[in-house]
Amino acid sequence: MPATLLEFDEFSLDCDRYELLRSGRPVRLEKIPMELLILLVTKDGRxxxxxxxxxxxxxxEVFVDTEHGINTAIRKIRNVLRDDPGQPRFVQTVSRKGYRFVAPINVIPQEGGNGNHGATDLLPPNTLQTQTDLLVPISLPQSHHRVSGLLRKAAMVLVGAIGVAAILVGLNVRGLRQRLFAHTPRQGGPQIRSLAVLPIENLSGDLSQDFLADGMTEELITELGKSSALRVISRTSVMQYRGTKKPVQEIAHELNVDAVLEGTALRSGNHLRITANLVQSSPETHLWAETYDSENGDILSVQQRVADSVAREIRVALSPRDTTTLGDGRSVNPEAQDQYFRGLYALRSAGGGSTQTAVDYLQRAIKKDPNFARAYGVLAMAYAVWYPGDRGPRENMPRAREAALKAVALDNSLAAGHMALAYIDLNYDWNFAEAERESKRALELDPNLAIAHNFYARELVISGRTDEALAQVRRALELQPYAGLDYPAWVFYLAHRYNDALELAQKMVAIDPNFSWGRWALAANYEQLGKEKEAAEEYLQFEILSGSSPQRIKRLREGLARSSAKGFWQASLEDYLRTAKSSYVPPVLVAGVYMRLGDTGCYSSGLDDSCELLHLSLAPFNLHKARVRRASGFLLTAFSNATPHFPGTI
Structure with missing residues (x-):
């Protein structure tokens, strides 16, 4: 049978090529919805x-609740067909039963074909194909019966061989299916130089599995980010598109990328199925789609296969992996991977005790697999970055260094391990030379690691290398245009580029009025503009959104109402001193309050460390020059060995 094109209304569907056209123009549809559409259309209205x-x-073999997956696929089909479920033209819902395709279908034969629909179109004229007589002419002379018998036997042998081959391909013996039907990377056409990996969709119907989809999204971004020829948008900027109904072209325009990678994840027990779909944004063109399965729960191996396939498709090279750690093909314990992804998910929810939750998961991952380098790298940053309620840096920073050193010892190609060392060298050891060396190494391994650009920019700006710092920040902003703007705003602020910093602060608050660090950035810049009351009001919003205790919020409100900005800072200082008697308070915060109050008598407070923490070029509380001069008597030229994590989400 020749290949066919199925036409309905203004659409045409080429089942062989997995291509849907609207008025002759390709329409993007992901692999699972496409498979479902083909199934519906080819059932002749049944x-x-x-x-x-x-x-x-x-x-x-997948025994999970797939209701969400079916509903999502039907919704996407209806979206591209512009079908109204209330008055369907194409896909009709049969309550509690299923679906049927109700539009009239016109079958258009096409020349040629790929052989998937039978072999009769390959036969010579006047030839009949039966189960026992293959390639035997309909009328044979009687004198050729012996030849006919030989042909029958040969044909049966051929049929048997084809059957065996089909079984081998179906079972994918020794990767035969991939080798026979391997997709050839596209040649020519527009080059893909920038890419966004959209949040992978969790199809399990179980919200507790979101950690897996989010973790795979981040790992794919990290792996693809290893290419210096490809700009890959950061995790913080793509997560806003989770569950979005925006068209791919609109998302690509907002992120300024050439292509978008979408995907789904479904896990049932140890079985894992990942689908990936690569779409070029302009013109909107489906480039590639594939499904990946794992029967042993090896998430990282599947993720690696996806990244390698995408890299081949868009013809970019990923950085070589460390042969000392991966060359032997050693895989990570699947149970350790599960704990690792749970820890990563908890860390991204930082605050409210989630950091300790992340540490617990990561330690379990390491216990399951002591050679799991990625887990050590994330654990290092979990220890290094301080959040309210965490232990002090004197206790956590040595643990952070130990974990980071272990990470790079196990895998020297792990950018996260080198980034963690750079952070520790800068904030705890004040070793600028080592911090710069590790920052450069991290960015060499992952040029698209936005937070590493931000960390490096911070080091450069406090070293007086402002132009270099701003170049790093601008690169970070290319990689995270809609999120993670807090750190760039801080670097602009420290570079005394207050207009740029204020612009980013306003953008952050416009995107998310409840983002605490956006409020902080507004407050810091208001101080520079002499708007101290407005600044105090924004700092109060920061405290509220950051989850400060109700008691502290009450005292700050009362102080602000009583004596405006000065009352706010006096109340803040009193609360810090009260809290410090029972738990850790970063001395840099106390020093900042003393500076605002112009109090040079901080040594009598009982928190002497607060006077030994802050280099003026680093302080996130630089005020007017006159006030800085008054405060400089007690702010020494060493900065904090207990630096809290101010702006910047890891």
Whole structure:
């Protein structure tokens, strides 16, 4: 049978090429919705049950609630077909049963074909194909019966061989299926120089599995970011598109990228299925789609296969992996991977005790697999970055260094390990030379690691290398245009580029009025403009959004109402001194309050460390020059060995 094109209304569907056209122009549809659409269209208007859909799309061996996956696929089909579920033109819902395709279909034969629909179109004229007579002419002379018999035997042998080959391909013996049907990377066409990995969709229907989808999104971004020829948008900027209904072209325009990678994840027990779909943004073109399965829960191996396939498709090279750690093909314990992804998810929710939760998960991952370098790298940053309620840096920073050194010892190609060392060298050891060396190494390994650009920019700006710092910040902003703006705003602020800093602060608050560090950035810049009351009001919002205790919030409100900005800072100082009697308070915060109050008698406070913490070029509380001169008598030229994590989300 020749290949066919199925036409309905203004659409045409090429089932062989997995291509949907609207008025002759390609329409993007992901792999799973495309498979479902083909299934519906080829059923000639018959009902397709939900169980049929599950078996066709996900297979019989997946025993999970796939209701969410089916509903999502149907929704995406209806979106591209512009179909109204209330008055369907194409896909009709049969309550509690399934779906049917109700539009009239016109079958248009095409020349040629790929052989998937039978072999009769390959036969010579006047030839009949039966189960026992293959390639035998319809009328043979009687004198050729012996030849005909030989042909029959040869044909049966051929049929048997084809059957064996089909079984081998179906079972994918020794990777035969991939080698026979391997996708050839595209040649020519627009170059893909920038990419956004959208949040992978969790199809399990179990919200507790979101950690897996988010973790795989981050790992894919990290792996693809190893290419210096490709700009990959950061995790912080893409996560806002979780569950979005925006068209790919609109997302690509907002992020200024050439292509978008979408995907889904479905896990049932140890079985993991990942689908990936690469779409060029302009013109909108489906470039590649694939499904990956793992039967042993090896998430990282599947993620690696996806990254390698995308890199081949867009013809970019990823940085070589460390042969001392990965060359032997050693895989990470699947249970350790599960704990690692849970820890990563907790860390990204930083605050409210989640840091300790992350540490617990990561330590369990390491216990399951003591050679798990990635887990050590993330654990290092979990220790190094201080959040309210955490232990003090004197206790945590040595642990952070130990974890970071272990990470790079196990895998010297791990950018996260080198970034952690740079952070520790800068903030705890004040070793600028080592911090710069480690920052450069991290960016060599992952040129798209936005937070590493930000950390390096901070070091450069406090070293007086402002132009270099701003170049790093601008690169970071290219990688995270809509999120993670707090650190760039801080670097601009420290460089005394207050207009740039204020612009970023206003952008942060416009995007998310409840983002605490956006409020902090507004407050800091208001201080520079002499708007001390407005600054205090924004600092109060920062305290509220950061989860400060109700008692502290009450005291700050009362101080602000009583004596404006001065009352606010006096109340803040009194609360810090009270809290410090029972728990850790970063001395840099106390020093900042003393500076605002113009109090040079801080040594009598009982918090002598607060006077030994802050280099003026680093202080996130630089005020008017006259006030800085008054405060300089007690602010020494060493900065904090207990630097809290001010702006910047890791």
């Amino acid at each position: 009902l397709v049950t939900r169980q049929e859909i599950i078996e066709h799309v996900w297979g019989k």
